[in-house]
Amino acid sequence: MSVTAQMVKELRERTGAGVMDAKRALEAADGDMERAAALLREQGLARAERKAGRATLQGVVEAYVHGGGRIGVLIEVNCETDFVARTPEFRDLAHDLAMQVAATAPRYVSVEEVPEQELLSGASAAGSKEQFLEQVVLLAQPFIKDPSRTIEDVVKEAIARFGENIRVRRFSRFELGVDS
Numbered sequence: 001m002s003v004t005a006q007m008v009k010e011l012r013e014r015t016g017a018g019v020m021d022a023k024r025a026l027e028a029a030d031g032d033m034e035r036a037a038a039l040l041r042e043q044g045l046a047r048a049e050r051k052a053g054r055a056t057l058q059g060v061v062e063a064y065v066h067g068g069g070r071i072g073v074l075i076e077v078n079c080e081t082d083f084v085a086r087t088p089e090f091r092d093l094a095h096d097l098a099m100q101v102a103a104t105a106p107r108y109v110s111v112e113e114v115p116e117q118e119l120l121s122g123a124s125a126a127g128s129k130e131q132f133l134e135q136v137v138l139l140a141q142p143f144i145k146d147p148s149r150t151i152e153d154v155v156k157e158a159i160a161r162f163g164e165n166i167r168v169r170r171f172s173r174f175e176l177g178v179d180s
Helices: 005-015 019-028 033-051 088-104 116-126 129-136 151-162
Strands: 058-066 071-079 146-150 167-175
Touching: 005 019, 005 033, 019 033, 058 088, 071 088, 088 151, 088 167, 116 129, 146 151, 151 167
Parallel strands: none
Antiparallel strands: 058 071, 071 167
């Protein structure tokens, strides 16, 4: 099947992929838009895994206040360069992550931060280890804007889109009348 410029444009708008990546994916998928998008997603996740060890010394601290000033969040999201950190798309990512923290009140960024004793006691109280981790670990939570993806998936997709390693370093959530 012949891949048209319109097809490439449509796939790029859906996925944020580059022109040549979109064209190659459409050719590999014989013009099937869904298969091409899935191929790009797989390629992006593989790229994200390769970038995981790279230093993230730039980024933003995003502030989000919700509920008429009753809940506030500060979150630090890091990337490799200030060029990426200044883009509206990166700031949108940081804003979405801050909203996630405000809405779900996680206690840890990653699974590795959860103390072993808390993991054992929390898992038995929540019913399973996975359910407990979804409650307390930001990266394990379903994304509030699209529950079919986890926050870790959202960050990995951003890594693939920006071509840089990205990580959530830390956050702090404040709620009136609630002690931490």
